[in-house]
Amino acid sequence: MECTLSQFSDDTKLGGSVDLLEGREALMRFNKDSLTIHQRQVHTGERPFTCNQCPKTFRNKHYLMMHQRVHTGERPFTCNSCPKAFRSKHYLTIHQRVHTGERPFTCPHCPKAFSSNKYYLTIHQRVHTGEQPFTCNHCPKAFRSKHSLNIHQRVHTGEHLLTCSSCPKTFRSKHYLTIHQRVHTGERPFTCTHCPKTFSSKHYLTAHQRVHTGERPFTCNSCPKAFRSKNTLIAHQMVHTGERPFTCPHCPKAFRSKQTLTFHQQVHTGERPFTCNYCPKTFRTKQTLTVHQMVHTGERPFTCNHCPKTFRSKQTLLVHQQVHTSEHPFACDHCPKTFRKKHSLTVHQQVHTGARQEKQRVLIFHWAYTNPRA
Numbered sequence: 327m328e329c330t331l332s333q334f335s336d337d338t339k340l341g342g343s344v345d346l347l348e349g350r351e352a353l354m355r356f357n358k359d360s361l362t363i364h365q366r367q368v369h370t371g372e373r374p375f376t377c378n379q380c381p382k383t384f385r386n387k388h389y390l391m392m393h394q395r396v397h398t399g400e401r402p403f404t405c406n407s408c409p410k411a412f413r414s415k416h417y418l419t420i421h422q423r424v425h426t427g428e429r430p431f432t433c434p435h436c437p438k439a440f441s442s443n444k445y446y447l448t449i450h451q452r453v454h455t456g457e458q459p460f461t462c463n464h465c466p467k468a469f470r471s472k473h474s475l476n477i478h479q480r481v482h483t484g485e486h487l488l489t490c491s492s493c494p495k496t497f498r499s500k501h502y503l504t505i506h507q508r509v510h511t512g513e514r515p516f517t518c519t520h521c522p523k524t525f526s527s528k529h530y531l532t533a534h535q536r537v538h539t540g541e542r543p544f545t546c547n548s549c550p551k552a553f554r555s556k557n558t559l560i561a562h563q564m565v566h567t568g569e570r571p572f573t574c575p576h577c578p579k580a581f582r583s584k585q586t587l588t589f590h591q592q593v594h595t596g597e598r599p600f601t602c603n604y605c606p607k608t609f610r611t612k613q614t615l616t617v618h619q620m621v622h623t624g625e626r627p628f629t630c631n632h633c634p635k636t637f638r639s640k641q642t643l644l645v646h647q648q649v650h651t652s653e654h655p656f657a658c659d660h661c662p663k664t665f666r667k668k669h670s671l672t673v674h675q676q677v678h679t680g681a682r683q684e685k686q687r688v689l690i691f692h693w694a695y696t697n698p699r700a
Contacts, residue, residue, distance in 0.1 A: 557583075 373383035375390040379397045384390040392414050395401065401411035403418040407425040412418040420442045423429065429439035431447040435454040440446045449471045452458065458468035460475040464482040469475040480487075480498040488503045489496045492510040497503040505527045508514065514524035516531040520538040525531040533555045536542065542552035544559040548566040553559040561583045564570065570580035572587040576594040581587040589611050592598065598608035600615040604622040609615040617639045620626065626636035628643040632650040637643040645667055648654070654664035656671040660678040665671040 373385050375384045375387055377383070377390060377393055377397075379394070382393060384393060395413040401413055403413070403415050404411045405418060405421055405425075407422065410421060412421060423441035429441045431440040431442070431444055433439070433447060433450055433454075435451065438450060440450065452470040458470055460469045460472050462468070462475060462478060462482075464479065467478060469478060477499045485498070487496075487498070488500060490503060490506060490510075492507065495506060497506060508526040514526050516525040516528050518524070518531060518534060518538075520535065523534060525534060536554040542554055544554070544556050545552045546559060546562055546566075548563065551562060553562060564582040570582055572581045572584050574580070574587060574590055574594075576591065579590060581590060592610040598610050600609040600612050602608070602615060602619060602622070604619065607618065609618060620638040626638055628637040628640050630636070630643060630646060630650075632647065635646060637646060648666040654666055656665040656668050658664070658671060658674060658678075660675065663674060665674065
């Protein structure tokens with residue numbers, strides 16, 4: 327007997343893993359009993375098997391047994407190339423491709439290939455099609471996968487299931503917890519193929535490698551600028567919209583990204599968690615610490631392509647290069663003057679606002695007060 331609602335390639339009974347066969351282009355054939363069970367569970371949404379340790383329900387007994395290993399901790403399938411163990415043979419097979427390098431599922435739109443089942447390829451292809459079929463019922467956001475939607479919805483419910491064992495931080499997914507824990511362990515398993523830098527996640531490595539390749543795949547739809555990461559693009563687009571969704575609870579300032587807000591809040595708390603290895607100085611951000619330590623090491627990795635000068639940070643290099651290009655990107659709103667640096671513009675604008683004269687009066691008063699006989 328055939329189920330006309332399912333498209334599968336195997337002549338198999340329900341005992342086969344329906345989820346793992348998803349997306350194949352043929353009819354699935356059953357005997358009468360298996361067809362009845364299949365239609366009841368897959369098409370009606372019925373999930374008759376309930377876990378006795380949590381409220382989760384499943385379509386068949388096999389999935390229930392696999393799930394219950396989450397509670398028991400049982401991992402009977404061990405990798406023969408490393409100590410890792412898994413709850414199912416399917417996950418072991420996917421993991422073993424890490425060692426063999428096998429990635430059998432290739433995207434027809436780009437060179438990306440995947441080591442896991444066709445489901446992940448389908449999700450990836452939505453990057454090209456723009457399809458986001460999973461919509462949040464609390465806000466207008468939509469997602470390419472149900473998993474991403476589930477993680478997002480915890481923003482609204484406040485649910486943070488996973489707590490770091492080394493600090494009080496909580497996370498909405500095991501993936502982000504694992505990446506965070508590498509802050510404590512110092513583990514940086516992803517190494518750049520172009521330079522010695524290492525990273526705590528594959529995402530950060532991919533974004534970094536674009537420094538070497540020059541790739542900037544994320545283009546702003548309001549100006550010609552392009553960026554190496556989607557997060558940087560999103561933060562940039564707020565320059566055009568004026569949006570600053572992250573507000574400081576201590577003062578009226580608002581920011582375009584949560585990271586910038588976190589850095590700013592250290593002004594109020596006085597927190598300077600990054601200490602120099604060479605001197606007692608402390609810093610609010612790791613980036614500032616890295617640039618400072620180059621004072622001690624003498625490292626100046628950013629070279630001008632117009633002259634022999636070198637610099638400790640890319641930002642300083644960009645400001646310097648404006649000497650060669652005559653670029654003055656910061657324009658005054660009150661007069662035709664333009665400036666190479668935002669700081670110079672800010673100082674100049676005090677001429678128009680009267681802030682400079684007020685500052686001078688304060689300095690003169692302070693000098694007269696501290697030097698009464700002068």
